[in-house]
Amino acid sequence: APPDFSGTWNMVSNENFDRYMQSLGIDLITRNLAKLIKPQKIIEQSGDSFVIRTLSSLRNYRVQFTLGQEFDEDTKGLDNRKCKTLVTLDNGHLICVQKGEKKNRGWKHWINGDDLHLELSCEDQVCKQVYRRVQEAC
Numbered sequence: 001a002p003p004d005f006s007g008t009w010n011m012v013s014n015e016n017f018d019r020y021m022q023s024l025g026i027d028l029i030t031r032n033l034a035k036l037i038k039p040q041k042i043i044e045q046s047g048d049s050f051v052i053r054t055l056s057s058l059r060n061y062r063v064q065f066t067l068g069q070e071f072d073e074d075t076k077g078l079d080n081r082k083c084k085t086l087v088t089l090d091n092g093h094l095i096c097v098q099k100g101e102k103k104n105r106g107w108k109h110w111i112n113g114d115d116l117h118l119e120l121s122c123e124d125q126v127c128k129q130v131y132r133r134v135q136e137a138c
C-alpha cells in the first residue's frame with residue numbers, strides 16, 4: 001500500500017541547508033535566521049490530493065497539489081520565484097520537479113518508520129532534512 005504522509009512532523013536534522021538556500025539566492029540575514037529554526041511540516045493527504053504546510057516562527061509556506069497535475073507555484077515568502085511544478089508518487093517516494101529559472105530544482109519526501117525524509121535540490125546543492133512524527137493525542 002502507498003504510504004500516508006498525513007500528520008504533523010517536527011524537524012530533527014538538517015544538512016547543507018545554508019548552501020541550498022544560497023543556491024536559491026536567499027540573502028545572508030534570512031539564511032542566518034532560517035538556520036536557527038526547526039520548522040514543522042503539517043501534511044494533509046486524501047487520495048491523490050495533498051496540502052503541505054511548512055511552519056516556523058520565521059515564515060510559513062503552503063503548497064497544494066494533485067499527483068500528476070502540473071501547476072503554477074509561487075514560492076512567495078521563500079525565494080519568491082514562479083515555477084511549473086509537478087509532483088508524482090514513485091515507489092513510496094513523493095517526487096517534486098520545480099521547472100523555472102533554477103536548474104535541477106525539486107524535492108523528494110519518503111517515510112521510514114516514524115521519520116519523514118526530505119531532500120531539497122537546487123542546482124548542484126542537496127539539503128537533507130529529517131522530520132519525526134508527532135504522536136496525536138488519543
Ligand code: VLZ
Pocket residue numbers: 021026030034039041052054056058059060061062063077078079107118120
Ligand atoms: O518544502 O520546499 O515539504 O513546499 C528555504 C527558504 C526553502 C528559507 C524551504 C527561508 C523549502 C524561510 C521548503 C525559512 C522557513 C519546501 C516542500 C517539501 C513543500
